[in-house]
Amino acid sequence: MSSPFSPPSGSEPDRRFVLALGAGMAASIMVRPVRAEPEDMTRAILAFTGGAAPTPGKVALDIAPLVENGNAVGVEVRVDHPMRADDHVTEIALFTEKNPQADVAVFHLSPRAGRAHVVTRMRLATSQHVTALARLSDGSFWTDTREVIVTIAACTED
Amino acid sequence: MATASVLIQRGHHRKGDIVTLKAIIAHPMETGYRRTEQGAVIARNIIRRFTCHYDGVEVFACDLFPAIAANPLIAFTTVATRTGPVTFTWTGDNGFHHAETATLTVMD
Amino acid sequence: MRRLLLLLLLVLPVRAEDIPPGQRLSGFETMGAEAQAMQRDDFANPAMLSVREGEALWSAAPAEGGPSCQSCHGGPATMRGVAARYPAFETRQGAAVDLAGRIRLCQQDRQGVAPAARESGALLALEALVALQSRGLPLAPPGDARLDAALARGRALYTTRFGQLDLACIHCHDRNRGKSLGGTIIPQGHPTGYPLFRMEWQATGSLHRRLRNCMAGVRAEPFPPGAPEMIDLELYLKHRAAGMMMDAPAVRP
Numbered sequence: 306m307s308s309p310f311s312p313p314s315g316s317e318p319d320r321r322f323v324l325a326l327g328a329g330m331a332a333s334i335m336v337r338p339v340r341a342e343p344e345d346m347t348r349a350i351l352a353f354t355g356g357a358a359p360t361p362g363k364v365a366l367d368i369a370p371l372v373e374n375g376n377a378v379g380v381e382v383r384v385d386h387p388m389r390a391d392d393h394v395t396e397i398a399l400f401t402e403k404n405p406q407a408d409v410a411v412f413h414l415s416p417r418a419g420r421a422h423v424v425t426r427m428r429l430a431t432s433q434h435v436t437a438l439a440r441l442s443d444g445s446f447w448t449d450t451r452e453v454i455v456t457i458a459a460c461t462e463d
Numbered sequence: 464m465a466t467a468s469v470l471i472q473r474g475h476h477r478k479g480d481i482v483t484l485k486a487i488i489a490h491p492m493e494t495g496y497r498r499t500e501q502g503a504v505i506a507r508n509i510i511r512r513f514t515c516h517y518d519g520v521e522v523f524a525c526d527l528f529p530a531i532a533a534n535p536l537i538a539f540t541t542v543a544t545r546t547g548p549v550t551f552t553w554t555g556d557n558g559f560h561h562a563e564t565a566t567l568t569v570m571d
Numbered sequence: 572m573r574r575l576l577l578l579l580l581l582v583l584p585v586r587a588e589d590i591p592p593g594q595r596l597s598g599f600e601t602m603g604a605e606a607q608a609m610q611r612d613d614f615a616n617p618a619m620l621s622v623r624e625g626e627a628l629w630s631a632a633p634a635e636g637g638p639s640c641q642s643c644h645g646g647p648a649t650m651r652g653v654a655a656r657y658p659a660f661e662t663r664q665g666a667a668v669d670l671a672g673r674i675r676l677c678q679q680d681r682q683g684v685a686p687a688a689r690e691s692g693a694l695l696a697l698e699a700l701v702a703l704q705s706r707g708l709p710l711a712p713p714g715d716a717r718l719d720a721a722l723a724r725g726r727a728l729y730t731t732r733f734g735q736l737d738l739a740c741i742h743c744h745d746r747n748r749g750k751s752l753g754g755t756i757i758p759q760g761h762p763t764g765y766p767l768f769r770m771e772w773q774a775t776g777s778l779h780r781r782l783r784n785c786m787a788g789v790r791a792e793p794f795p796p797g798a799p800e801m802i803d804l805e806l807y808l809k810h811r812a813a814g815m816m817m818d819a820p821a822v823r824p
Binding site: 466467468470485487488489491492532533534536 | 614615617619620621623624627773774
């Protein structure tokens with residue numbers, strides 16, 4: 306397998322080529338981590354739902370609209386739905402729009418939970434939308450989205 | 464040996480009551496997206512799964528991704544059935560495994 | 572004449588003037604509501620995990636056979652008020668020592684073990700445990716005349732310009748306290764909550780680590796943790812914050 310930078314076979318790498326190779330490598334190291342595009346979150350959500358479009362409602366995503374530091378952002382999800390053996394929330398999933406990866410967490414619930422209510426702390430790389438999804442035992446999907454402004458992103462200082 | 468804390472909601476629980484459970488564990492949750500000053504990627508090292516067992520069944524489980532903050536805190540609920548141990552387990556990268564147990568007391 | 576006066580102002584040394592007690596605000600008071608809630612909840616406060624680790628270390632006898640902290644000191648509660656009066660003068664060393672340094676001396680001299688490294692999880696855990704015992708108490712740096720020289724050096728350091736940005740602590744934390752800098756409010760720099768969980772570190776760390784961040788921020792070569800300069804500066808900062816309530820182990824953004 307030849308790399309895009311490998312010279313045509315039979316020729317000696319000349320000085321200009323070696324310099325270009327070095328610059329190319331340096332450029333690739335300096336490139337920032339890839340941010341998830343809004344399509345990535347949509348894709349991740351559809352992967353979770355198996356292609357079905359979720360319905361807004363039932364889910365209440367509680368997250369501060371203005372966050373001082375993106376390293377530890379409290380997030381709380383409640384789903385307004387019973388937790389009976391024949392009718393309950395089976396999963397709650399969280400997604401972000403602009404983190405390097407759209408997935409945040411998937412919570413697996415059963416009627417033994419009594420209530421569909423989960424709390425955790427997450428990282429936010431930049432100001433963006435956060436989406437919570439709920440899967441019900443009848444196969445339907447429900448959703449809520451919040452926009453969060455992050456003052457200082459989840460980057461760390463030594 | 465990881466440091467972890469679990470909290471079962473205080474108070475007198477009767478059978479059928481919904482009880483809040485909380486768990487926190489010391490763990491860097493290294494995302495795998497950070498680089499050293501020399502440009503080398505710092506390898507991902509996260510907790511990937513958290514579970515809670517009570518009265519014979521897994522009553523709660525959670526899949527975690529790098530977007531979960533360091534020292535992950537998770538709170539959830541369970542229905543009190545009978546007095547017994549509640550076991551919390553964490554598993555993750557590099558063979559990470561930790562368990563904590565606490566007793567949920569249910570009044571007769 | 573006016574130009575001469577202006578010129579004089581530029582070259583005159585910067586003087587440290589303590590913030591009047593009524594105007595002192597801790598980092599807790601200047602941070603956001605969510606961070607404050609995280610600190611107040613002992614379960615959610617990540618620095619308390621360090622305390623739990625400290626509790627285990629406190630009662631464990633070292634493998635080499637010396638006494639545990641517990642066997643000499645009793646329970647951690649006997650450390651009430653201790654963190655509030657450090658740095659203190661250590662007679663045998665003949666110098667000021669900070670709390671972490673005091674713990675390291677104990678490990679070496681009383682327990683007969685190699686002292687835990689500065690900024691190591693184990694040392695921070697013990698420091699956090701001891702500092703917790705002073706939570707709610709006012710900072711009370713000892714009025715020990717033997718510390719006067721160190722205090723004077725610390726005060727001088729606070730007004731010394733450092734680094735490529737050529738700034739002294741006083742320029743930000745006194746002259747521009749409460750103003751915005753890159754999206755954050757400039758704190759007054761009172762060390763009431765150390766060791767603390769700093770969100771930027773995603774970990775618990777000491778005051779010296781925070782001071783190193785500041786020095787790196789002005790593009791200066793930071794003093795190593797535990798350096799005499801760090802202890803002198805810490806001593807001055809504690810005097811500058813005397814009477815303020817300790818809130819260790821804290822959370823900060």
